[in-house]
Amino acid sequence: MEILKFYQPSCTTCVPVSNYLEDQGVEVTSYNVMDSEGAKKAAELKIGYGVPVVILMDGDKEIKRTLKYNPAELEEIVDLYKAA
Template structure:
């Protein structure tokens, strides 16, 4: 399983999610995409996972199928998401 993060540079909730993941949940993101980057890979990922706002944390399987998603800074939702990871 992988953790994917979608964020923006000027997004305060994005920074809060980053701190919560590293300081509280002790997890590291496997892939990170700034939604304002215009490179092909970022644009494809944003479209594939229908990212409409940030922050978004995705938990995906090895075939990039979505297992779970958290949108915004919601600590209890993030804790629940990572309980699925095992």
């Protein structure tokens, strides 16, 4: 399992999401949707520029996705990740 986080540097809502994930001690792969690699990955997963987006992936399969700062959904993603 892998947690992907999509963000923009100027995104103020991205800060609490990053802080939450960091506090949980989980490994996260972060993508800046404003650079070419991040934009390409965001397009592959059909993410627009509405960030932050956090996705739990199992290989190529999306398990759960959350948009903006939603602590309950972030907790669910972290719990599923830790249980794997």
